[in-house]
Structure formats: structure tokens, C-alpha cells
Amino acid sequence: MTWALNSCFLTLAVLLVWQMEELAEACSCVPAHPQQAFCNADVVIRAKVVGKEDIKVDNNIYGSLVTHFKYNVKQIKMFKGPSQNIDAIYTPSLSSVCGVTLKTNGQEYLITGRLNDDGKMHISLCNFIEHWEALTATQQKNLVQRYETGCDCKINRCTSIPCVIGGPAECLWTDWIVEKTARGNQAKHFSCIKRSDESCAWYRGAEPPKKDFLDIEDP
Missing domain, CATH: 2.40.50.120 (OB fold (Dihydrolipoamide Acetyltransferase, E2P))
Known part of the structure; x- marks a missing residue:
């Protein structure tokens, strides 16, 4: 009888831990620029x-x-x-x-x-x-002037070296690699903007986009 009770309590404890782990892991989000x-x-x-x-x-x-x-x-x-x-x-x-x-x-x-x-x-x-x-001053301005113009671009989050970019319409986001955070320099100060040739590149600044853009090495 004692063995049966101990076994029952052990099973309940395992189930409780499993349910707690399940709840803890229920919310999982990929960081976004x-x-x-x-x-x-x-x-x-x-x-x-x-x-x-x-x-x-x-x-x-x-x-x-x-x-x-x-x-x-x-x-x-x-x-x-x-x-x-x-x-x-x-x-x-x-x-x-x-x-x-x-x-x-x-x-x-x-x-x-x-x-x-x-x-x-x-x-x-x-x-x-x-x-x-x-929010940085750049982020606040980008909400009005920048982010929407780059919605046709894809921001590719780099999590390990080597980082791979899929095409010219992508910007490589390296904050996670360089600074170990999703709220690093690129997130705070850069936006990914489409250029006249349909390619995309990082841009920093409050003035309208110009012909030359910053490359991924700049951050």
C-alpha cells in the first residue's frame, strides 16, 4: 500500500512538473526588428x-x-x-x-x-x-518616415555565423550576433529601405533616402 501511494504521489509530481514546463514553454516568440x-x-x-x-x-x-x-x-x-x-x-x-x-x-x-x-x-x-x-529619436522618426517604406523588404535575422542572405531585397540583421540582444544598434538606429533598383539596404538618418545607402558592415 505504501509503495502504491508513493508511486501515485510520484506520478502526480511528474505530471505537475510537466504541466508547469508546458505552461512555461507555451509562449515562444522570435525577436523581430x-x-x-x-x-x-x-x-x-x-x-x-x-x-x-x-x-x-x-x-x-x-x-x-x-x-x-x-x-x-x-x-x-x-x-x-x-x-x-x-x-x-x-x-x-x-x-x-x-x-x-x-x-x-x-x-x-x-x-x-x-x-x-x-x-x-x-x-x-x-x-x-x-x-x-x-525609444531612440531615430526609432520615433522612423515610425512616421521610414518603416512603412521598407515593408516590401525582408529583414533576415542572423543567429549564427556564417550569416546567409537570400536575395537583394533582404537586409541582414546582426544585433543578435554582435551584441547578443534583439535591441541593439541596428534595431535602435537603422531601417531597411528599398532602393531604386529594387534592392534593399540599411539606412540611418532623418533625411530622405539618397542614392547611396549604408551596407551591413556599418553598424
């Missing part, structure tokens, strides 16, 4: 978070209600998205399913996300979300 995050998003806004509510949302996978956070926001500027203002943003309450935690003390954020069919904006840890003041 801010320009790529901008191009992939349905909505990109600068907003001030002014409140938070817990709400229940239907879970289409398991057929049950799950808790989400509804962040009430005051939109300051829309860089990409629908014609109407965004006044609320939704996200899962658990980080294990990529839920996002935002400060509600009037903190200003740059927020990228998707727009559902019901017109609601949803965000996850896989979106690019940053305190507005933490």
Missing part, C-alpha cells in the same frame, strides 16, 4: 495606459472562459491602423500564454498589435511594445 514588427502589425499606436479591468473571454480552443486584461488607453497618435481611435487593448492575463503586463499609472507606450474582426486591438508578448521614452 522594430521595422518588421511595424510592418507585421495591424495597429501601431502611441498611447497612455489609464486603467485595467479583468474580463472573461471565450476560449475557442478549449471551449471555456478565460481571463483577459482589458487595458483602457488614451491614444496619443496612430502610426498605422483603422480610422477610429483605439481606447482599449486586450491581452491574456497569463504570461505563459503570451499575456502582456502594462503599467496603468499613465505610462506612455509604443504598442503594436493585431485588430480582430470585432474591431478590438489585441496584444501579446510577441508584439513590439516599448516605453515611449525608451
Whole structure:
């Protein structure tokens, strides 16, 4: 009997650890350059978070209600998205399913996300979300002047040497190799812009693109 109980407890413990590991690994995102995050998003806004509510949302996978956070926001500027203002943003309450935690003390954020069919904006840890003041001056300007013009280009993230580029319409993103972070020099100061010959190259600066562009060695 003792052996059976010990075996039962051991099985339950293994299952509990397995479930915890499964939850911990449930949210997995590939880091994206801010320009790529901008191009992939349905909505990109600068907003001030002014409140938070817990709400229940239907879970289409398991057929049950799950808790989400509804962040009430005051939109300051829309860089990409629908014609109407965004006044609320939704996200899962658990980080294990990529839920996002935002400060509600009037903190200003740059927020990228998707727009559902019901017109609601949803965000996850896989979106690019940053305190507005933490953005570089170049990033702030690129939201208006640069990122959208380079959405036809592909930013190829280099994770190991040698880095491989697939074609002339790609920019090689080396922050992960050079600085061991997805928020390095290229992410902070460069955008990938299409040139007149349809090739793409990194560009740094606030002036309109010129004939000559910076190559990947410049960062």
C-alpha cells in the first residue's frame, strides 16, 4: 500500500512538473526588428495606459472562459491602423500564454498589435511594445518616415555565423550576433529601405533616402 501511494504521489509530481514546463514553454516568440514588427502589425499606436479591468473571454480552443486584461488607453497618435481611435487593448492575463503586463499609472507606450474582426486591438508578448521614452529619436522618426517604406523588404535575422542572405531585397540583421540582444544598434538606429533598383539596404538618418545607402558592415 505504501509503495502504491508513493508511486501515485510520484506520478502526480511528474505530471505537475510537466504541466508547469508546458505552461512555461507555451509562449515562444522570435525577436523581430522594430521595422518588421511595424510592418507585421495591424495597429501601431502611441498611447497612455489609464486603467485595467479583468474580463472573461471565450476560449475557442478549449471551449471555456478565460481571463483577459482589458487595458483602457488614451491614444496619443496612430502610426498605422483603422480610422477610429483605439481606447482599449486586450491581452491574456497569463504570461505563459503570451499575456502582456502594462503599467496603468499613465505610462506612455509604443504598442503594436493585431485588430480582430470585432474591431478590438489585441496584444501579446510577441508584439513590439516599448516605453515611449525608451525609444531612440531615430526609432520615433522612423515610425512616421521610414518603416512603412521598407515593408516590401525582408529583414533576415542572423543567429549564427556564417550569416546567409537570400536575395537583394533582404537586409541582414546582426544585433543578435554582435551584441547578443534583439535591441541593439541596428534595431535602435537603422531601417531597411528599398532602393531604386529594387534592392534593399540599411539606412540611418532623418533625411530622405539618397542614392547611396549604408551596407551591413556599418553598424
